[in-house]
Amino acid sequence: AQRVTQPEKLLSVFKGAPVELKCNYSYSGSPELFWYVQYSRQRLQLLLRHISRESIKGFTADLNKGETSFHLKKPFAQEEDSAMYYCDLNSGNTPLVFGKGTRLSVIA
């Protein structure tokens, strides 16, 4: 069965500190992994997907198949990064397999 685990419900960091939001997955095939962000009172937005290997708003995420992880990282956190972040595994035309989300709080 497909599963995504985000072990931290809440992560608080100081402004300027590095951020790492953890995501581990279980899937037998080749997954497509995404990170979504939900800012307060806004819709969910796609933040990045692993196959694009791009950096969005300073965030990057590398797929580590050996560790079955897709951690989201940013070297220097900013206050506007405070939001809810969801890791998602997509194996094709199947429902989203969301992690339970991690709320990032960046403290000034």
Add this chain to the structure above:
Amino acid sequence: GAVVSQHPSWVICKSGTSVKIECRSLDFQATTMFWYRQFPKQSLMLMATSNEGSKATYEQGVEKDKFLINHASLTLSTLTVTSAHPEDSSFYICSGQGTDNYGYTFGSGTRLTVV
């Protein structure tokens, strides 16, 4: 980019009445539409999956007779909450996927409050 328009954004209804939520894909054809529910401080929970022209597939524990989903065209899917009760008060969000796998496009969500 792909946009899913979801209406209404919020609705308050009396217990026992029905509420219809619409999701329209504006610039792509959503072959599949997913409906989620999110209670406060909880993650999104998938309610059902609908493919255009087919009956929706409901997740375990979701009453199909209570949450009627229609996906009659590639650009429109509706969720009707029938005989709503206060415990149905929640945030409902749809997401559509077209034939190109660019990830999911979410509607803006509907906040339903049943009084």
